[in-house]
Amino acid sequence: MIEKLDRRQKYTRKVLKESFIKRMQEKPLSAITIKEVCESADINRSTFYSHYKDIYDLAFQIEDNIIEDISATLSAYNYSKNEEALQMTEKLLEYIAENRDSCQTLFSEHGDPRFQKKVMMLAHTHLLKTLEVENTNVPYNSEYLSLYIANGSIHVVQHWLKSGMKESPKEIAELITKLAKRGLSSFSDTPPMFSI
Incomplete structure (x- = not known):
């Protein structure tokens, strides 16, 4: 069960990272919202917040x-x-x-x-x-x-x-x-x- 959770967490972080990088190719960090990153990644906001404090935390990681x-x-x-x-x-x-x-x-x-x-x-x-x-x-x-x-x-x-x-x-x-x-x-x- 823990291994599945780890795999799921890795997948979630991977798709959030990919979505964030795509947004950043279009505009600066200050203009990127959590909402658009989540929509592009097909992840809900509460899942985002279980991994990162905010968009800057994602970028810094x-x-x-x-x-x-x-x-x-x-x-x-x-x-x-x-x-x-x-x-x-x-x-x-x-x-x-x-x-x-x-x-x-x-x-x-x-x-x-x-x-x-x-x-x-x-x-x-x-x-x-x-x-x-x-x-x-x-x-x-x-x-x-x-x-x-x-x-x-x-x-x-x-x-x-x-x-x-x-x-x-x-x-x-x-x-x-x-x-x-x-x-x-x-x-x-x-x-x-x-x-x-």
Whole structure:
């Protein structure tokens, strides 16, 4: 009986989440009502309230699940191994591709900027660890470099999602990794590739 209830609860949360994401593709979070989410999901309001306090609680839980998944993926890699940077980036992009509707919507103009900032800061924290391990010659501004790379990477992913994900996760991972390494190479003794 408990297993059936768990399955039913998972199903209810799944259809509410899908309904919410569809609404969010059309309008901002502040304009979405519980009534329309419930109608689209074919769930009554009392069932909604047995799972979530309000529409913001639903949004935050979806965002928190994505943040937890991204954090777990980032934590699974060894920052002292250079070849793992590409694997980690590819794995993250595969996760984004598998959760395309949610990620595309949450990273769009209708998405919560606080969620986008949380993802950026998570990426920034993990990039700093990589920079500290791999590049002892990078000066005090490795924090700025990390912010630059994290912001740029997130914008690349946003564009990839918005333009229909024509490239594979591996291709985008290779692009992001190459761009990040070019940023790092500007701190070496080699002349820059581009002049401004």
